[in-house]
Structures are given as C-alpha cells and as structure tokens.
Amino acid sequence: ITLIKSFSEMAIPHYTGKMTDWIMNEDEPEAFNHAITVMTLMTIMSAVCEFVCDLIYNITMSRIHTSIQGLVFQSVLNQDIAFFDKASTGDIVSRITTDTNTMSESLSEKLSLLMWYFMRVIFLFGSMLLLSTRLSIFTALGLPIIWIIPEFSGQFYQKLSVQVQESLAKANDVATETFSSMKTVRSFANEDGETERYRKCLEDTYALNKVEAAGYAASTWTNSMSSLALKVSILYYGGRLVTGSDVSSGDLVSFVLYELQFTSAVEVLMSYWPHVKKAVGASEKIFEYVDRKPDIPPDGSLTPQSLKGHVQFKNITFAYPKRPDTDVLKNISLELKPGQITALVGPSGSGKSTIVSLLERFYQPQNGEILLDQKPLLEYKDQYLHEKISVVSQEPVLFARSVRENIKYGKENASDEEMRAAAKLANADDFIDNLPKGYDTDAGEKGGQVSGGQKQRIAIARALIQKPQILVLDDATSSLDTESEHRVYSALQKNCTVLLISHRLSGVEDADHIIFLRDGEVAEEGNHEELLAKHGFYEEFVNQQNTSIHRNTEDVTNSGQ
Template identity: 90%
Template sequence: MKPLTTVVNLTAANACVPVVALLDSGSAGNFISGSLCRQLKLKTSPSPLIYQVHSVTGKPLSRKTIRRCDIVSRITTDTNTMSESLSEKLSLLMWYFMRVIFLFGSMMLLSLRLSVFTALGLPIIWIIPEFSGRFYQKLSVQVQESLAKANDVATETFSSMKTVRSFANEDGETERYKKCLEGTYALNKVEAAAYAASTWTNSMSSLALKVSILYYGGRLVTGSDVSSGDLVSFVLYELQFTSAVEVLMSYWPHVKKAVGASEKIFEYVDRKPEIPPDGSLAPPTLKGHVRFENITFAYPKRPDTDVLKKVSLELKPGQITALVGPSGSGKTSIVSLLERFYQPQNGEILLDHKPLLSYKDQYLHEKISVVSQEPVLFARSVRENIKYGKENASDEEIQAAAKLANADDFISNLPKGYDTDAGEKGGQVSGGQKQRIAIARALIQKPQILVLDDATSSLDTESEHRVYSALRKDLKSCTVLLITHRLSGVENADHIIFLREGEVVEEGNHDQLLAKQGYYAEFAKQQNTAIHRNNAEDVTFTDQ
C-alpha cells in the first residue's frame, strides 16, 4: 500500500501545485509585460532614429531604421507573447521538470535497470521537441514581422484617412491590408500544422517508451530480477514520469516561440543609438548664441548624398534670422541638427561657445522650441495642448501665450473656449488655427531659441504680421530662426541666409541682398511677381 499511497499523494500535489503556479504566473505575466513595455518606450522615445543592432554577444549585426509599425508590434503583440509564455508556460515547465527529477529518483530506488532503460529512451523522445522548437522560434519571428507589416498598413491608413477618402481608395487599402493578413494567416496555418505534427509524434514516442518498458520489465520479472510488486510500482511511477515528460515536450515549443518574440523585443531594448551620450551641461542662464562651423551632413538612409556641405552660419540672441532657399536646400535639416535628432558627419555646432553635445538633452529641448509647418496637436483640450510642454502652467500663462500667438480671439469663440477638444491630430480646428495653437505651445515655455519652420504658412497676411510683430516686441532677448517661403516674413528679419543645394550662397539683411542682385534678389522678384499675379486674378474674378 505504501507505493500506492505515494502515488496518491503525488497525484494530489499534481492537482494543487499547478493552481498555485498559475496564480503566481498571472501576476508575473502582468509584471513582465508592463516592464517590457516601459523598457521599449524608454528605448524608442529618444530622438535617435537610426541605431546599430547587436547580437547577444555584443557583436554588431546590422544597421536599421526604427519604423513606427515595428515599435507598435513590439509593444503589443511581442510583449504579450513573451510575457504569457514565460510567466505561465515557463513556470509550469520548471514545476514539471522538478517533478521529473523527483519521480526518476523514486524509480531508481525500485529498479536501477528499468530506470537506465527509461533514461536511454529519453534522448530519442527529446530530439523531436528540440527540432520542432527551433522551427517554432524561426516561425515566430516571421509571424511577428508579418504582423508588424499589417500594423503598418492599418496605422498608415487610419492616420491618412482624409487622403484615402479623397481618392476614393478605401477598397484599395482594404485589399492591401487583406493581403498582409493573408500572409500572416498562411504562417499561422504552418504553425498550427507543425504543432499538431509535433504533438502526435510526442504522443507516439511516449507510447513506444511505455510499451518497451512493460516488455523489458516483464522479462526482468520472468528472470526474477524484479518482483511483480516493484514492477507495478515502477509502472505507476513511470506513468506519472512520462506524463510530466509529455508536458515538458508540449510546453517547450511555446517557450521557443517566446524566445523568438523576445529576440525582436531585446533587439530594441539592447539597441545602441548612433548618437553620443547625453551631455552634462545645464547652465541656469542661456544666451542662445548658436554657431554652425563647417557642417557637412547626410541622412543615414542616403549616406552618399550630402544635404549640407560645409555650412557655416550664426544665430544671434535678440535677432530674427531667416533661412531662405528652394525646397531641398537643407533648411529643415539644420533644424534637425539643432534639435540633435541627427549628428553631422563633419563640423561642429556650438551653443554659447560650447559644443551642443555637451548639454543635457532634456535641458536643450526645454530651451529650444520648434514649430513646424504641420504641427501635431493631441486629442485633448486646447488648454492641455498649449501647456503640453509646461504642465504646471497657470491659466494666465496659457492665455498670455495664446495672445502672443494671435490665437486668444478664435479660441475664446470656440464652443467650449480653451476646453474645446482639438480632435485627433488637431482635426477639429483649421490649419491656421492649429499653427497658432502650436506657436502658443512653443511660447509658453519661454524658450531661449525659437524655431519657426514655415510655421505661418496657413496664416493670412494680417495674422502673420501680428504674430511677427508680437514676437519682435515680447521676445527681445530670444534667438529666433525663421524658415519661410514668404517674402513678407523674410524682409523684416535682422539677418537673412540664403541656402542653395546645401550651401550658404548669400547672407545679409533684406536691402543688402537686394543690392547684390543675386539669388535672394531673384527670390524676391519671383515672390512679387506671384503676388501681383494673384491680385490680378482676384480683380478679374471680382469683375466677373
């Protein structure tokens, strides 16, 4: 009865312990998932967009660009796959592994020969899940990449819904997304077929082991090497043993699948951005004197094409410096370098006579505010959008910044005033209103360097004039970099720099550059011609 009592006790433990393991694994899964999401967010939030991928040994593998769809897929699908497999499956895997060790020890006490015979059959059984596990690991990576592509299509479509509907291409985007899902579905079918084949093979190999043990045990009983009672006890132990081994083999592919998902996750967590480490400077006062000295820059995707070629320029505090030039001349690239989103291949950028790289990144972005041509507003109130960079801003500060941006009047006339929802990406306000809210958001931080990258392109001439007049009046000590294609904004700048094909070809004030009769004079002539042409068309339309 003693062996039978032991088996009963083991069975009872088998029923109770997995429940406790599942309770613990649930908490562990949530912790792992949350921790991985935080790590991914921290690693993908900084400005560097290009990074070096390293292997587990630290050896560089490849140079990649972060795609938004990949980040979304890593944070959602991969983290869930990894956390669920590691928390639930791995905990049970460890439990059954310890159970196998204990049962095998009990089996050795009953019959050393039968135990050795059982051990000799285990490697043959273990080969199957090992090969299937490797296949699962590779297949898991392919599935995650396929899901990332599908996420990319969905994200791109939803974020550009107006464009899609304007071209009546809803069916085309649906078909594109369907093709991506069909690829994922095909991989899932292969995965399911592989799992079914692996499970069937595991069961058959376990059955073969049991039959072989019964046959060999019967021979030992016939030869009086083992008693019939010990054989019965051994078989009962062996049934528990093979059951635990089958569980190990069935869970092992899931763990390998989690390993495949984790490879993509830790590729991002362990990434090494191609940017120098954060600086240490955070002076209490900053003048905002910027100098570009012989800057040569090419984007990582086009390393052979220099966007900027030995560019030297200066932005002085208290002055409005205008960057002018045709599209593709490198104006926005200068802003990206100033924000440290990229690093130049040659040359140096100085801020208050010290290298830009020596400043803390957070400090730098607190002192530099940038408003782009297409600013992004968040799906929250206008008030929350304006104080986005300064959460503790008072209502008086918010209103003062809005007045400075010539936005207070139209905001006050909105249905709920400053509490009106701006909509996703600012879809509930017009382009000009969005730009003025973005300017207010930049001004509320009281930056030392303000960059307006074609930030008034959607404003009418009167609104643009009011904004520039307010900036000149209230930001006397601020360094302002103005990028625009409008002559009305450029002609009142203190200093004008004309860029052409990545090079500084002319600089001076409005009158000086007109007197040179060079590139800027041609630009001004084209602007005036366009203005006269538009006025003539308006008069003709009115007469009709």
C-alpha cells in the same frame, strides 16, 4: 511550494502500490487505512500548494510583462532620430505590443508548465529508481527517442516565429500608414487599393501560419507514437520481471503509475519546449531594441543661469545617415544673433530644415562645429537645451488631449496665467475661448478637431510657454492669413533669438537678417534692401512671390465676376 506539491503527488502512486500488496497478501490490515489517510492528506496539501504556486507565479509574470513593455518603450524613446528614420512606426508599435504580448503569454503559460513538469520529472524518476533500477534504466534509454524530434521542431518554431512576427509587423505598418493618412486615401478613393495591400500582407502571414500548423501537427503525432511505443515496451519488460520475482506486483503497479506520469510529464515538456523557443524568437527583435545603443554623443553638463541665444554654425558639412554620400549642407557658416529675427529662405532641398535638426541636436555634422554662446552645442545638457530652444514646424503635431494639455506639453507645472499669456502672444486666446469647452476642448488625434491655422497657433503657444531663448518657426505660419501672421510676428519678444524659415515673402521682409540658401550653401545674406540691391537669387525669389500673389489675386477677381 513547487517542491512540496511535487513531493505530495509522489505519495499517491506509492501508496496505491502498497494497497495492491495488502489486497493480494491481506497480512497487514492497518496498511490499507494508513494508505488512505496519507493519500487524502497529500492530495489536499498538493491542491493548496498548487493554488498558492499559481497565484504567486501569475502575479510575478504579470509584473514582468509590464516591466518588459515599459522597458522596450523607454528604450525606443531614447534612440537617436536616425533610428526612427529607418524604422517604420508600424514595425515599432508591433514590436512593443504584439511581440511583447506573444512573448509574455507564451512564457507566463508555457514556462510555468515547464517549471512545474520539470520538477515532476525529477521527483518521478527518483521514485522510479527506488522501486526498480532496471526498469528505470530501461525507461531512460527510450527517452532520447521522444527528445530528439521536439528539439528539431523547437528550432523550426524559433525561426518560423521570427518570420511570422516580421509579417505581422508589415501588416501593422500598412494599417498605421493608412489610418494616419485617411484623408489622402479618401481623396483619391483608394480604399480598395489599401484593403488589397493589407490583405496581401495577411495572406503572407496566413501562409506562414499554415506551415507552422502543419509542423505542430507532425510534431504532436510523432511524440504520441514514440511515447506509446515506450509504454508498451515497459509493460512487457515489467511483466517479465514480475514473473521472475524480481519485483512485486505492488511495486510494478506503483512503477507503472509513476512511469505513466513520467512519460506524460516528458511529453508536456517536449510539446511546450517549441512554444518557449517560439517566444524566444518573438523576443529577439524586442531585445534588439533594448540592447541597441543610441548613436548619440554623451549628454553634456552645461546649464548656465542665463543664455543670450547667440548661435554660430562654423564650416558645417552634413549628410543624412540614410544617404551618407549626399551632402545636404556643404561647408556652411551662418550666425543667429541674440534679439534678432534671422530668416532662412531658399528653394526646397536647400538645407533649411536640416539646419533646424542640427540645432536641435537630432543629428551630428560630419565636419564643423555649432556654438551656442561661444560654447560647443554638445557641451550643453540635453534637457536644458530643449528647454531653451523651441521649434514650431509647418505641420505641428498636436496630441489627442485637451488644448490645455497640448499647450502645457513638456511644462505641465505651468500656471493657467502663463498658458493664457502664451496663447495671447500666439494670437490663439480668442479662438480657444470660442471652442465648445474652451481650453478643455479635445484637439483630436494629431489635432484633427481644429483647423490648420488654429493648430499652428496652438503649437506656437506651446513653444512660447517654455519662454525659450531661441525660437525656430519652420514655416510655422503658412496656414495663417496675413493679418494673423503679422500679429504673431509683432508679438515675438525681442529678447529672444528667432530663426524664421519661410517659403513666403511675408515676415521675411521685416527680418533683421536674411540668409538665402541654395544647394546646401549660403548663396546670399543681408537685409531685405541689401539683397534686392544685389539683383541675385533673393531678388528672383521676391519676384516669384510677387508674381504668385498677383496671379492669385487675378484668379479671385475672375471667379468673383
């Protein structure tokens, strides 16, 4: 279609020249009518082809944009957890939205014009060669002048575009962090401080935009001046050729019309080329995400029909990727037995949550092996593993969806009966029924429409609806009162292996096995009575808990008086 449209437009200058010869010679009366007819038909054909071409191109580019954005999103989701530790949320969101939009908009508009004007350049120069070889060669010799400058400006734009996108990503990062921590910002009355941080980021972007604008203005002015010089030279040389009877007046008119369109098309090509380079610069980070290979082991194949839930950590040593020289776990060995509640206790930074991350296969230990039912954890299929292991953290994340959708998250095909059964086990059914719309109540962004204790119980229900074989409660009842916490623990099924991590004594006392961690090592283990009899770290932990409870009771009594 583009070829037909380009060919149709070439006819107009050609027949304009023929009309000029007829007017001057008046020896071919039918040529005038013929030229007018052909020009009209060609113009109509060109308009129809342009409409069809633009329609097809825009639909195609829209599909490409959607595909690229979906591809980048999926590529990011498939990255290892260490990737998200290093990359900020604002930066990732900026790449997926802002960068893909910048790239797609530039390509959809500018690339379309580049393709179209490239075809025009080919056809126009071919027509010019047919009219006058000498004039065409003279025109071609002047083209490098208007090619060199846009090439340099294109490289400049490409480098500057990367800096602009990075600057925008930093601003987005500040905005995302601020809005996601709005309560903290408000509690410290630091709205002005966050506004100043965001303004400074925008000032950096503005400074880069000013440089970009100055470069664009200089490039445009230089292109115009060089193009004007070329046109004047061609008119002078063409006039000399007509005087010498080397070309006819009509051919010169046709050539000049072709040349005007030709140089105009070249100008467009050169002016839009930097924008395409800019789009390439914006796409660099996007395709870094797409091309990045997740640092995760190959997916396993084990999906056994039944799973006991017997977990063994054997001589595990682990350091986080961001701190490779600091071992969080040091040659640690522990065991989670089927049907038992195993409690992990210890001071902050002792490695409790790290054990959970390794169990979920978010990271891989540097040394040692994790076994599940006597089989290496790496041999299990990832989806199967996360169906069998459910984790509830201290600050569980709820999505801005209904309570029903949050509980069924990851198991959308679960029935309402299964959902209510899980909610009852989590001691959440009663309060959910009392919400304005019951299970259809919107939980709000990050669960902001429900209290901390209600959020934790919804999260526990979300874990239990999976019917996991291993349930991990990482301080998951810290916002519950003692009675609610006891009801949740009593409802846990005994055919499920439970790993309980808690900074509070409640719940730990009734655990079948207690492991006390200190500085990434197992300091003590046994049941509650056995550990108290050792008069070691665990006893000190219990005494601190009792002292804290006693002080809190005294504070409540004194405030009541």
